[in-house]
Amino acid sequence: LQLVESGGRLVETGGSLRLSCAASGFDVENYAIGWFRQAPGKDPEGVSCISRPDDSIRYAGSVRGRFTISRDSAKNSVYLQMNSLSPEDTGIYYCAISRVDDDGYCYVKEHTHNRGQGTQVTVSS
Numbered sequence: 001l002q003l004v005e006s007g008g009r010l011v012e013t014g015g016s017l018r019l020s021c022a023a024s025g026f027d028v029e030n031y032a033i034g035w036f037r038q039a040p041g042k043d044p045e046g047v048s049c050i051s052r053p054d055d056s057i058r059y060a061g062s063v064r065g066r067f068t069i070s071r072d073s074a075k076n077s078v079y080l081q082m083n084s085l086s087p088e089d090t091g092i093y094y095c096a097i098s099r100v101d102d103d104g105y106c107y108v109k110e111h112t113h114n115r116g117q118g119t120q121v122t123v124s125s
Contacts, residue, residue, distance in 0.1 A: 001025045001114050003095050008119030011085055019080040019119060021095035029073040032106035034098035035080045037121070039091040048080065049098045049106035058108045062088075085123045094118035 007019040021033065034049030048059045048069040057069055068081040078095055096115035098106035 003116035005119040008121040021078040032098040033078045037091040046109035092118040
């Protein structure tokens with residue numbers, strides 16, 4: 001199983017970015033996939049996840065209304081559209097196979113050991 005992120009870069013406050021997570025070795029449509037981020041000196045934070053049963057989506061409160069997660073089964077990829085970025089959104093963003101509850105719905109804050117290396121997002125003030 002492999003996950004590879006791309007799309008991170010330096011952007012100004014208020015700007016937008018679209019991150020991509022390309023999967024290989026498995027079909028993203030069969031797993032819950034999440035986006036996570038880690039700011040310098042801080043613990044990793046769950047950002048959003050999309051579940052398998054019905055593509056239900058969950059967001060962390062800090063990004064709700066600004067970020068949108070989506071899945072493209074044809075491209076075997078998951079995306080994170082990020083709008084209205086602020087310096088607090090700076091960090092390494094990575095995707096991972098999410099942990100799920102008994103009904104298959106993802107936990108925003110938890111992932112398995114299957115994760116990518118991440119892509120750097122820097123938001124300048």
